[in-house]
Structures are given as C-alpha cells and as structure tokens.
Amino acid sequence: MVAEARKALWLMVGFLALIWAVQVVNWTFGYSLSYLYGLRDIASAPFLHWSWEHIEANSGPLFIFGFLAGVLGGWLFRDRRPRTPGATSHSALLRELDDLGL
Numbered sequence: 001m002v003a004e005a006r007k008a009l010w011l012m013v014g015f016l017a018l019i020w021a022v023q024v025v026n027w028t029f030g031y032s033l034s035y036l037y038g039l040r041d042i043a044s045a046p047f048l049h050w051s052w053e054h055i056e057a058n059s060g061p062l063f064i065f066g067f068l069a070g071v072l073g074g075w076l077f078r079d080r081r082p083r084t085p086g087a088t089s090h091s092a093l094l095r096e097l098d099d100l101g102l
Helices: 002-028 032-037 052-076 087-100
Strands: none
Touching: 002 032, 002 052
16 A cells, blocks of 8 residues: 555656646746636646646645545555466466467
8 A cells, every 4th residue: 555655646746746837837928828728728727727826725635635546546446366476477378378279
C-alpha cells in the first residue's frame, strides 16, 4: 500500500505543478487562454482558471481527492494473484509446450 501511496503522491504533485504552470502562462497573457480555450474546449478547461483565488481554492481538494483516488484505486485494482517463486517461468514453459502441441 505504501507503493501506491508514493505513486499517487508524485502523480498529484506533478499534476498540480502542471496546472500551476498553465496558470502562470495564462496570467502572463492576461487570461486570454481562458477566453480562447476555456468553456469551448473540454480538453483544456480543467487546466485553465480565471484567477489566483480560483486555482488556490481548487488545488487543495484536487490534491486530497486525487491522492485518495490514486491510493484506493491502486489498492482495489492491484494484482491479487499469488506470488510464487518460479511459477511465472513454469507457466510460460507450459504455454510454450502447449503451443507446440506437446
């Protein structure tokens, strides 16, 4: 579970860094990106914010809920097969023999 938490943490840190970088560019151009691509383009709308207060208000909940979704998703959808030493190579060998018709 620690590995899932570490992955979720860094994923959310990177995602928030991307959103904040887009906000800096948007602010530099006088929020013209929000006017050009905001509500019209569904792919860019989540990355564009109308003010610093807007991105500040969204960053905390996005980080918390994104982190929880990453950890719980990693835990729920993990590979639950038993880890037996040598089982992988054994089953691969059996598949190869079966493919050869032996």
